[in-house]
Amino acid sequence: MTTKPAAQAAPTGSPAARFAELRKRHPRFVYERFTIGRVGRALRAQFRFRLEPEIEFAPEIIFEQVEWARVEEMPRATLETYFFHLGLVEMLSYWKAACSPEIVVRAVVLSPDGRRAVSIVETISVADPLYGADELAEKLKRSGGDVLLAEARKA
Secondary structure: OOOOOOOOOOOOOOHHHHHHHHHHHOOEEEEEEEEEEEEOOEEEEEEEEEEOOOEEEOOEEEEOOOOHHHHHHOOHHHHHHHHHHHHHHHHHHHHOOOOOOEEEEOOEEEOOOOOOEEEOOEEEEOOOOOOOHHHHHHHHHHOOOHHHOOOOOOO
């Protein structure tokens, strides 16, 4: 039998103090993986996120009445790249719960030629979540995280 960790009390104090406390409690947000699959005529995508140390999320998106013949014509690498990026967008909804100072992406997509898996293990230190888009892009570039702004790097 497993036990759940005791719930921590909600942070108190000023908004800035609550913000700082949440970032301290949850130093890292991890995009672990995604899965896609067929469920009847629907396509189901599920994403796995973890707000360290103990909170996990597994949101899913279901596309109903999919034309499977068209999906099956698409290269698997292309389909996975689309859903990887959809997971990045979905990730932001969960990351903002604590604005962890670090985001780790461990999801894997296929190389553009579809021959091998490309592991995307990028750690981005997000010191201030209020960066403008240009400043964030520059910070991600310096940290090697430009994969988050464009397609996966060519293998």
